[in-house]
Structure formats: structure tokens, C-alpha cells
Amino acid sequence: MTNPYLTLKGVSYVLSDGRTLFSDLNETFDQRPTGLVGRNGAGKTVLARMLAGQIQPTTGRCLRAGSVRYLAQQVSPPEGSTVADLAGMRHTLDALARIEAGSSAPEDFDAVGDDWDIRQRLRQALERNGLDPLDATTPADTLSGGEAMRVALIGAMLSDADFLILDEPSNHLDRPNRQALIEQLHDWPRGLLVVSHDRQLLESLARIVDLSSLGLRSYGGNYTFYVQSKAQERQTALQQLEQRKLERQREEQAMREQRERQERRLARGSRHGKEANQAKILLDRQKERSEASAGKLRQQHALAQQQLAQRVREAAQQVENEAPIVLHALPIAQAAQRRVVELDEVELPFVTGATRRISLTLSGRQRVGVIGPNGCGKSTLLKVLAGQLGPLAGTCKVTPGSVYLDQRLASLDPSLTALDQLRAANQTATEGKRRMRLAQLGLDAQKIVAASGSLSGGEHLKAALARVLYADPPPQLLLLDEPSNHLDLPSAQALEAMLRSYRGALIVVSHDDAFMDNLDLTDRLLANENGWLLEPW
Structure with missing residues (x-):
């Protein structure tokens, strides 16, 4: 497919305990290499799996044009699995082996499709990535975390998927392989979405999309551009919030002074009427007019206060909720031993x-x-x-x-x-x-x-x-x-x-x-x- 895309339309997701993880997300992921970033727990993995079709949104729609290959952040192969399993090629390789042994079953030919050279391509990819000792039958439990991730990445890169979604792909990779991953992704010709906190990897991508309490926001540049833009946005939002609070404070002070002036006028009017020995009916009418005027002013002030509070709330909603992360210093129970x-x-x-x-x-x-x-x-x-x-x-x-x-x-x-x-x-x-x-x-x-x-x-x-x-x-x-x-x-x-x-x-x-x-x-x-x-x- 020439123009694969993934589109979110009004997407929300509610967790099993009733909490809303995110709501009303709207975004399109096209062929631009894109990084998805956000705080822990913001819902990045849930969103990635949703885009891959593994889970469904609670509300809204997720549209996909083309096939999607998703690589999870934790490569935890089950007992008895092999390199072929990690690479996602076991089904195809087994079907190929059965055909070579004489099988004519249609399902085996369907499984192989056009991948008749899959065994050779896997072997060549393992060699290119410095994994020469491994082959398709190598037990997965003998691999280090980095080796397992590299094999899974090889499978993803050899796939004919129209869109790759990689969740923390550089975790467990050593320095040379992190650089190799960046180069491989640079050469990937189709759609790409990378969930990551790896600053070096994010720096190599064309666009950053941020998932936060404010929803999804797209930044058309690399990680440095994103950091600078987001810092400026936050500073502007905080200044706007402070401005709205100052406006509310000034307006409330002005309304208090207006009420005090009115109360003083009413008090003077009441004293003047009594001193002038006005008839009781006139005094009562004057009192009614004064109370009506005070009531009207209170209503006007109440409406104005509601509007001021709403403006403050709207400004506060543009400031991302970023609670600080704290880890406490660790004490030592006793004097450290001479040798540990x-x-x-x-x-x-x-x-x-x-x-x-x-x-x-x-x-x-x-x-x-x-x-x-x-x-x-x-x-x-x-x-x-x-x-x-x-x-x-x-x-x-x-x-x-x-x-x-x-x-x-x-x-x-x-x-x-x-x-x-x-x-x-x-x-x-x-x-x-x-x-x-x-x-x-x-x-x-x-x-x-x-x-x-x-x-x-x-x-x-x-x-x-x-x-x-x-x-x-x-x-x-x-x-x-x-x-x-x-x-x-x-x-x-x-x-x-x-x-x-x-x-x-x-x-x-x-x-x-x-x-x-x-x-x-x-x-x-x-x-x-x-x-x-x-x-x-």
C-alpha cells in the first residue's frame, strides 16, 4: 500500500475500574516517522495496541489503512519458544518445512505465500546484526534481553507490514545496536510509530506526538524541537493562568468596593429620611427600592464571579498536570562491610x-x-x-x-x-x-x-x-x-x-x-x- 495511515476519531478508553485513561483523541499517523511520548501511565501502550487493532476503544473509532505489525516493549518468550517464534516466523517456517517434506496442503502454501526465501533472509539478517551463532531453532531462553529484542526487531523489519508500531524498541539494546536501530528505522520505507523515552532515538524522528492530560498534541519536528515547543507552551499557559487569576482578583476587589459604596449610600439615605421625618410609607418604598437595587447588584456580581471563575478554569485546563516524582534517599542500616x-x-x-x-x-x-x-x-x-x-x-x-x-x-x-x-x-x-x-x-x-x-x-x-x-x-x-x-x-x-x-x-x-x-x-x-x-x- 502506497499511503498507509492510522486515524483516531473521538477515541476514549475507560479502564476496568471505571477510570478514564484518555478521552476524545483525534489524530492521524501517516508515513512520517513519529515518536509517541508521555508520562508513565498516560496510556501510550494502550494507545499503541489500539492503533494496532489488539484492543478496541471504549468510544470513538480507530481507522487503519494497511497491515500493522506491533512489537511489544517486553519480549518475554514462553517456555519452549525459539528464535523463529521471537521473529514471528515460526508459522511460515513450519509450513515451508512441511512443503519441503512433501506436503501439498493448501493451508501450508497459503502460510508461505511469496516468502519462499524466508529462511535465507532470516539467516542473512541474523548475520548482519552480529547474531551469527543463532538460527531459527535456537531456544529463546538462552538469549539475553538485548538479543531477544534484536531478534524481534529483525522479524519486524523483515515483515511486509504497511505500518510498524514499536513500543520501547531500544530497551535492552547496547550502544552499537541502538545506533543500528536508528539507521534501520531511517531506512524503513513505510509507516512508523515509535513509543519511546530514548532521547537519541526520538531525536532521529520527523515528528513527536505527546500524550498527556491535555490529550494528543503533535509537534512537527524532532525531540529537541518538541522539548523547546512544549516548554514554551507550558510557560505561556502558566502566564495565561496567572493573568486570569489576577483579573479575577482585581474584578472581585472592584465589586467589593462597589458593594461597599452602595451600602454607604443606602445607609446615608436611610438616616436622611429619618432625620427629615418622612412618612413611614415613603421610608418603606425607599427601603424596597434600595433592597431591589442591592439584589440586582448581587445578581450581577454573582454572574460576573461565575464568568471569572470559568475563565480561570479554562486557563488551568491548558496547563498539563505534572506531579513531581520523588524518590527518598536510602539509609544504610549499618557500617558498610569492607568487602561486599x-x-x-x-x-x-x-x-x-x-x-x-x-x-x-x-x-x-x-x-x-x-x-x-x-x-x-x-x-x-x-x-x-x-x-x-x-x-x-x-x-x-x-x-x-x-x-x-x-x-x-x-x-x-x-x-x-x-x-x-x-x-x-x-x-x-x-x-x-x-x-x-x-x-x-x-x-x-x-x-x-x-x-x-x-x-x-x-x-x-x-x-x-x-x-x-x-x-x-x-x-x-x-x-x-x-x-x-x-x-x-x-x-x-x-x-x-x-x-x-x-x-x-x-x-x-x-x-x-x-x-x-x-x-x-x-x-x-x-x-x-x-x-x-x-x-x-
Whole structure:
């Protein structure tokens, strides 16, 4: 199709608990490469899935011209799945294999269609992306988070979809692969919508669409243009709101003075009538006229006050609701131990090459950023340190006061609420403090008592962060694997500030350069072709 598009007409979506997530959205997504941005919980993933046809709006219409391929932000392959499953090619490849084995079933030929070279194209794409050891039958559970995302992206890019919708596609990708993704998307010839908080990726797109409490707003430029335009819009809206408030204040003051003048005139008139010894009937008529005049003035003032209040409300509605995100500094329960990590000739499972073996000693004040390409063993190293995986050889000693946040947030039970899970991790804090800390993370009163699995990706991560960071006793060693993935910019900045103030040992894996640079790290643990190298940050 030459001109694919996705159009929203008066679209609203109401959650199962009755809350309205967004309402009256109107927008058209055409062939311009577009980024969809917004705060965590604004409804970006719901909107992306709606545009892809996976869910329906509560009201309004979503129109699609052409086929749509949607890639979710969490690549979580089920047990027994393969690279072919991740790439979305299993059905076609299985049908091709049956035909090659002698099948003449029409449904197999329909499944293959024109993709007779699909096996070769998949193999070539894996090679181009540096995934040479993999093939269609490689078990998906042997892949790192970054490798799984790269395979899913390969499947999307090899598809003949008229429109790609990618939800946080750069999450888990290392630096070279983030750049490669930008280049691939630049060459994509058809419709493209990318949901992301990745500033570098958003900078490469032609248009940014912002989803907020104000609805959808389109900015015809890259991320820098969007940030500047939105800041100017907010400043203008705040100035307009302040102007309306000042106008209301001046007008109300003028009306008070007018009422006071009228009251003084009435009082003088009443005294003059009595002093002039006027007849009672005249005094009564004068009183009636005065009361009617005062009543008319009150009605006029009441109407004017309503109009002034309405103007203030209308101005306030143009100011986006941006509650600040707060993370509290973490205390250390006791003096940090002299050594928190001791690895002696540890052999990591599932890792090949020079990074398979590591020796490492860390003290309680070291703050280490782990850097390296996808598949080198970064996440596996953290799992070994957390005790979730055993080393194949060597000795591993880690302080018992450690907590671990993995990429897939496996520590969070999706059936339990964020409040329940924080309560289980910290039984000494008051209920009010637990609720306050979740609220300051951007989880409102309804979301903290909703099942964690129903939260957005960013909200889900915040619930997991609260469970890990606010545990009692407080952690002496934090093991964080891609903690800024899915977080909007204000939340990522709050996490950066909290981690800067944290005085315990820290080991963090991230491909976000800006995030890592803001953590006041002391050391860099670099994985390369020669193995692991610990050096000053």
C-alpha cells in the first residue's frame, strides 16, 4: 500500500475500574516517522495496541489503512519458544518445512505465500546484526534481553507490514545496536510509530506526538524541537493562568468596593429620611427600592464571579498536570562491610568467549557501572551475584544485605498490588508512609491497590523499584539491571538523584549513557574481547 495511515476519531478508553485513561483523541499517523511520548501511565501502550487493532476503544473509532505489525516493549518468550517464534516466523517456517517434506496442503502454501526465501533472509539478517551463532531453532531462553529484542526487531523489519508500531524498541539494546536501530528505522520505507523515552532515538524522528492530560498534541519536528515547543507552551499557559487569576482578583476587589459604596449610600439615605421625618410609607418604598437595587447588584456580581471563575478554569485546563516524582534517599542500616563482593575465577553459565570467567573484589563504597555489548554476560553476572544462578566454577561471596532488580522484573508478582508487595518488603514502615512513597513515585491511590500486572511498563517498574529500594532492612548492595528502562524522563531523573545520594555499594547495568553519567559512579566494569576490566569511571 502506497499511503498507509492510522486515524483516531473521538477515541476514549475507560479502564476496568471505571477510570478514564484518555478521552476524545483525534489524530492521524501517516508515513512520517513519529515518536509517541508521555508520562508513565498516560496510556501510550494502550494507545499503541489500539492503533494496532489488539484492543478496541471504549468510544470513538480507530481507522487503519494497511497491515500493522506491533512489537511489544517486553519480549518475554514462553517456555519452549525459539528464535523463529521471537521473529514471528515460526508459522511460515513450519509450513515451508512441511512443503519441503512433501506436503501439498493448501493451508501450508497459503502460510508461505511469496516468502519462499524466508529462511535465507532470516539467516542473512541474523548475520548482519552480529547474531551469527543463532538460527531459527535456537531456544529463546538462552538469549539475553538485548538479543531477544534484536531478534524481534529483525522479524519486524523483515515483515511486509504497511505500518510498524514499536513500543520501547531500544530497551535492552547496547550502544552499537541502538545506533543500528536508528539507521534501520531511517531506512524503513513505510509507516512508523515509535513509543519511546530514548532521547537519541526520538531525536532521529520527523515528528513527536505527546500524550498527556491535555490529550494528543503533535509537534512537527524532532525531540529537541518538541522539548523547546512544549516548554514554551507550558510557560505561556502558566502566564495565561496567572493573568486570569489576577483579573479575577482585581474584578472581585472592584465589586467589593462597589458593594461597599452602595451600602454607604443606602445607609446615608436611610438616616436622611429619618432625620427629615418622612412618612413611614415613603421610608418603606425607599427601603424596597434600595433592597431591589442591592439584589440586582448581587445578581450581577454573582454572574460576573461565575464568568471569572470559568475563565480561570479554562486557563488551568491548558496547563498539563505534572506531579513531581520523588524518590527518598536510602539509609544504610549499618557500617558498610569492607568487602561486599569477592569473585575468584568464577565461570559464568550461558556465557561464551573471554567474558565467561571473572575475578572481582569490591568494597562497600564502590559504585560500578557495567558496560558491554549484548550477550557478553552482564545480566548473567548480576544473577550470579544475586544468587539466582550458580557459577559453573570458582567461588562467589556476596554480602547478605543485597537486593536485585532484574530486567524482566521477575521479583514482582503480577497478581499482587504494589502496596502489598511493598508491605511484604518493609513491615516496619507505617501504612501512611508506604502509601506516600508509592504516591510520590507517581502511583496514585487506585494504582497502588491494583494488580501489578495491570500497570503500564513504567508503573510496573516503579512498583518493583519501591519494593527493592524501600526494603527493610535497607540494602547494602544494589544490583540493578537496566533500571531506567520504561521510565519517563522525570522518573529517570528522580532515580538518578536518589542513587547519587545512596552511600552503599552499587552495581548497575545500563546502556543509557546519560543515566550512567549522572550516577556519580566510581568504577567501570568493562566487558570486551579480552574479558572483564575494572577501571576508574
